[in-house]
Amino acid sequence: MREIVEQLKRLRQGEASPRAEWVQQNRALLLSQIKNTLPARPRERVNVLENLWSRLSHYLPESLVYQVLRPALVLLVVVAVLASGAGAVDAAYETLPGDALYPVKRAAEKTQVAVATIIGKKDAATRLHMEFAKRRAVETKKLVRSETAPAKTDKVRVAMADLTSEITTVENKLEAVKQRPVNGLPAQAVKDVKQNTEEIRAVLQEVKENLLISRDTADQALSQEVNTTKNLVKDVAVKAAEAMVAKHLGGDRSVSKEEVKQELTATLRTVAQDAAATQQSVDGAKTMVQTAQSEAKELVSSTKTAGGDTTKSTELKDKITDVANQTIKAVLQNEVATAEVTKQVTEASSWLKQDDLAQAVDKLKQASDAGTQAERISDAAVSKIQEVLPAVAVVKEAISASTTLPLPVAPVTTMSSTLPTTTLPVGGGAGAAINRHPVSR
Amino acid sequence: MSKTPSDQELLYQVKTAADPEAYAALYDKYIQQIYRFVFFKVSSREEAEDIASEVFLKAWQYFQEGKAIKSFSGLLYRIARNSIIDWYRKRAGSQKIEALAARREAIEPGDGGRWYAELHTSLDAGVIVNALKQLKQEYQEVITLRYIDELSIEEIAEITGKRGLTVRVMIHRALKRLRQKLG
Numbered sequence: 001m002r003e004i005v006e007q008l009k010r011l012r013q014g015e016a017s018p019r020a021e022w023v024q025q026n027r028a029l030l031l032s033q034i035k036n037t038l039p040a041r042p043r044e045r046v047n048v049l050e051n052l053w054s055r056l057s058h059y060l061p062e063s064l065v066y067q068v069l070r071p072a073l074v075l076l077v078v079v080a081v082l083a084s085g086a087g088a089v090d091a092a093y094e095t096l097p098g099d100a101l102y103p104v105k106r107a108a109e110k111t112q113v114a115v116a117t118i119i120g121k122k123d124a125a126t127r128l129h130m131e132f133a134k135r136r137a138v139e140t141k142k143l144v145r146s147e148t149a150p151a152k153t154d155k156v157r158v159a160m161a162d163l164t165s166e167i168t169t170v171e172n173k174l175e176a177v178k179q180r181p182v183n184g185l186p187a188q189a190v191k192d193v194k195q196n197t198e199e200i201r202a203v204l205q206e207v208k209e210n211l212l213i214s215r216d217t218a219d220q221a222l223s224q225e226v227n228t229t230k231n232l233v234k235d236v237a238v239k240a241a242e243a244m245v246a247k248h249l250g251g252d253r254s255v256s257k258e259e260v261k262q263e264l265t266a267t268l269r270t271v272a273q274d275a276a277a278t279q280q281s282v283d284g285a286k287t288m289v290q291t292a293q294s295e296a297k298e299l300v301s302s303t304k305t306a307g308g309d310t311t312k313s314t315e316l317k318d319k320i321t322d323v324a325n326q327t328i329k330a331v332l333q334n335e336v337a338t339a340e341v342t343k344q345v346t347e348a349s350s351w352l353k354q355d356d357l358a359q360a361v362d363k364l365k366q367a368s369d370a371g372t373q374a375e376r377i378s379d380a381a382v383s384k385i386q387e388v389l390p391a392v393a394v395v396k397e398a399i400s401a402s403t404t405l406p407l408p409v410a411p412v413t414t415m416s417s418t419l420p421t422t423t424l425p426v427g428g429g430a431g432a433a434i435n436r437h438p439v440s441r
Numbered sequence: 442m443s444k445t446p447s448d449q450e451l452l453y454q455v456k457t458a459a460d461p462e463a464y465a466a467l468y469d470k471y472i473q474q475i476y477r478f479v480f481f482k483v484s485s486r487e488e489a490e491d492i493a494s495e496v497f498l499k500a501w502q503y504f505q506e507g508k509a510i511k512s513f514s515g516l517l518y519r520i521a522r523n524s525i526i527d528w529y530r531k532r533a534g535s536q537k538i539e540a541l542a543a544r545r546e547a548i549e550p551g552d553g554g555r556w557y558a559e560l561h562t563s564l565d566a567g568v569i570v571n572a573l574k575q576l577k578q579e580y581q582e583v584i585t586l587r588y589i590d591e592l593s594i595e596e597i598a599e600i601t602g603k604r605g606l607t608v609r610v611m612i613h614r615a616l617k618r619l620r621q622k623l624g
Contacts, residue, residue: 004569004616004619004620004623005588007569008569008573008584008588008589009588009589009591011569012477012589016477016589017473017476017477018472018473018476018477018489018490018493022490023473026472027469027472029494030464030465030468030497030498031461031465033498033501034461034498034501037505038459038461055453
């Protein structure tokens with residue numbers, strides 16, 4: 001038997017082995033083939049900790065790394081942070097979503113919720129959820145200001161996901177109150193939730209608007225994601241108003257009828273203001289695109305007079321005309337939606353006067369839904385003109401370079417390249433009023 | 442401890458950074474084994490070279506698709522085995538020798554090839570290769586992996602997808618069968 005094994009081993013040598021020359025040639029060929037399959041992409045910056053987990057999960061079972069090691073390490077850091085004094089706590093407290101220490105902050109927050117649930121008052125955990133949701137909103141605002149793509153998108157997404165998770169927990173509690181008003185959160189806590197969610201909504205509205213008017217398409221896409229979260233928060237605010245009414249009608253008088261009415265009136269006012277703002281935005285968009293349209297027409301006629309090639313300017317003019325038509329359509333649609341908001345708000349106010357809280361809150365809900373619709377129309381219109389305005393400058397430059405015509409450049413340049421972003425019309429909430437356009441109210 | 446990076450380290454580089462040089466290092470490490478594995482099953486050196494080359498390209502594509510890989514050698518042998526089956530199918534189709542492919546009992550290694558002819562110049566090698574090619578494919582495989590490539594039982598178990606004990610038994614039976622063939 002041993003002899004057979006020896007003979008087998010000898011087969012390894014000689015012809016059973018590949019030719020050294022082929023091995024080298026094939027290696028070079030393989031390398032060139034695989035290099036061709038690689039996309040030319042810049043190296044992404046990888047979070048050090050994520051890199052560590054990813055590296056560990058390569059060697060150890062993924063479930064062990066992500067379900068055991070990572071939580072264990074986070075817990076260790078939490079303990080270390082807590083044990084090492086206020087400075088370290090502050091260090092984690094100041095972190096933003098996506099930072100290395102952010103999971104520590106989240107873990108500390110979750111611990112607080114867990115402790116509050118066990119030993120705190122009935123509404124202690126809800127208060128914490130609202131507090132953390134507020135933090136996420138403020139952090140998102142900071143991130144949008146300080147970060148650049150693509151890290152910005154990723155970090156904002158983390159913040160939005162965490163905010164959504166906090167808000168959803170609160171939403172479930174409100175739902176429970178609506179189902180059984182005698183149980184669950186006390187009326188005062190529901191009122192606090194309503195006020196806090198409205199604050200968060202205002203912050204997110206501002207963030208969304210700043211992203212929407214950015215020249216960067218990634219920012220514009222991100223604005224849609226922020227808007228989704230904002231709409232969720234807005235719905236929860238309305239749900240809190242409904243829960244407040246349910247509590248009151250269910251016999252909890254810790255928040256008086258007058259207070260409930262005040263709260264509903266305040267929300268109705270915000271809904272009406274927001275709807276008016278979307279109308280101003282879409283009207284502003286119409287004005288801008290129509291100005292651009294007449295400039296484009298002028299451009300075509302001056303090019304023709306000078307005997308130049310009008311292809312480019314005509315193309316531009318057609319494109320702008322198309323956008324202008326769409327914007328006019330949006331204005332009309334927005335008018336319908338805004339009229340609906342006004343109608344529902346008026347009816348709600350009338351019910352409030354009659355002290356019918358249930359009817360009033362029902363109308364408030366409908367007004368809020370119509371407001372969301374109006375905002376969607378206005379955002380789409382603003383986004384559309386953002387696409388076409390930069391093209392005005394580019395084509396104009398190209399044409400003036402090729403024809404050397406004494407063109408009336410000033411108005412178009414004003415429209416597209418020197419236009420301060422803050423003057424672009426964007427609809428939305430009271431929280432963003434300071435940044436809004438100069439269109440008269 | 443060896444200073445050369447481990448398979449795991451190289452795999453990590455390939456997986457996360459799509460590093461061609463790390464992949465080349467894996468190629469250097471396994472090309473001989475894969476070539477031999479293929480070579481004993483096909484009829485010529487050229488065909489063995491083509492298939493071995495294809496195996497490494499396919500494994501790279503597998504990485505590119507982001508699929509999970511437990512063992513790189515296991516993956517290579519699995520791809521090699523499938524490539525050989527494809528090769529037999531093609532050959533069966535073109536040469537109308539379906540009977541050969543269907544006869545799983547003994548897929549002839551290296552018959553008709555230059556390697557086989559030259560091996561016959563050495564009587565010992567000729568006799569043993571002749572006996573080896575009469576074994577059924579799974580016996581051929583375990584003997585090649587164990588005694589020609591000198592892999593451990595665990596490695597063979599991983600490559601063949603069988604348990605260690607089964608591999609031991611198979612090697613034992615394959616050797617016994619080989620001895621019978623050698624008469």
